[in-house]
Amino acid sequence: MTTAANQPAVVVGIDGSDTALGAAQWAAEFAAKHGSALTLVHAIPKLHWDFASADAPADLDRAARSDGVLAAAETAVRSTHPDLAIHPTAVKGAVATTLVDASDSARLVVVGTGAADHRALGGHAVKVAHRALCPVVVWRQPVAKRTGKPLPVVIGVDESDQSTRALAEAFDIAATLHAPLTVVHMWEIGAAVGMGDLGGEGPMDWQLLDLLQTQQRQRMDALVEPFARKYRNAHVNKVFQDISPAKGLTDLSREAQLVVVGSHGRGKLADSIFGSVSQNLIHHAECPVLVVR
Structure with a gap:
């Protein structure tokens, strides 16, 4: 072929x-x-x-x-x-x-x-x-309708090797489609700083929250930077949100032409442990979804 x-x-x-x-x-x-x-x-x-x-x-x-x-x-x-x-x-x-x-x-x-x-x-x-x-x-x-500039390609990233492969694919797809790329890191920070299991009533460690947010932004910058050098004409928007990845990416899919996500499958067992985020998106996203293994 x-x-x-x-x-x-x-x-x-x-x-x-x-x-x-x-x-x-x-x-x-x-x-x-x-x-x-x-x-x-x-x-x-x-x-x-x-x-x-x-x-x-x-x-x-x-x-x-x-x-x-x-x-x-x-x-x-x-x-x-x-x-x-x-x-x-x-x-x-x-x-x-x-x-x-x-x-x-x-x-x-x-x-x-x-x-x-x-x-x-x-x-x-x-x-x-x-x-x-x-x-x-x-x-x-897709739910979104193009009215002028191309709708973005959205890619959700974390710190896994598979996320790096998905990001490489997203940059290539966005370049092919002449579309802007929105790189998103979503992480529910509340649980890590005393809020997650107490219904929002736990003691908030503001210093820890600031440190975690800074570290996550630095890691995202380091992940994106090599691809931004390779695709010099890419228009990249980086988004950091305190929200579950499945919900956050589904929300963003309503204004996108494509959402890219890693599968997190592992060989013959992929059917049973297919990544929860990718599984959710292929059922609920409001635009096409690209799954990268």
Whole structure:
């Protein structure tokens, strides 16, 4: 899955739904700006085609429907990106497994939420975000509307190695989309200075609070600085908030075009210990979410 310039392709899952078409349009826009090809993947679950294999007309009809789904998606994408290299492909296999396999050589995998109501996230999108070998965009229509300058890309960071990888991805994505980048560190400081478990009535250590805030800002500056040197044209806004990361990033997603977060998954156990913040965001954010492993 590479272009003539040896760029990894952007892969998008197609199932005939409106959210899949929205995901395809987002993926096409990114691929065009990144100089990549776009691969449209329609998976045909094995359970279906095994049962249909004994009935040739039914099998042919299923193949025809698959071709129709891919053709409709390609037509929609070409209406806005006529020169983009597009590769439609139908694969017999489970949806999540097919997209995870494709992620091995992809720049990004993009999947729709699977439902018009973004709070009823499709199971396939969750599984792909858990298991993919490249970053995954879980797409939903953003609430915010662009009225002038591009909406920001928002990235939540902490002090983990994975957060550094997510930050690198966020800088690259923001540069590709020509968008400003909002780097956010959120930490519930109250619990560390005598407020957390006492309903706001504990003794506040103001000196400790000031020290912790200063240290966190210094760490954020140190984390961002190497990437700011590399991406010299980046417009970076740093935000430090005393709020839970899940709530804070969800709030910011209402004014963003994309939220970037690390998965905090660990190998084969990622399904059971998928990071609480990323898990919350892919269910509740008000814009597309990019999950970085």
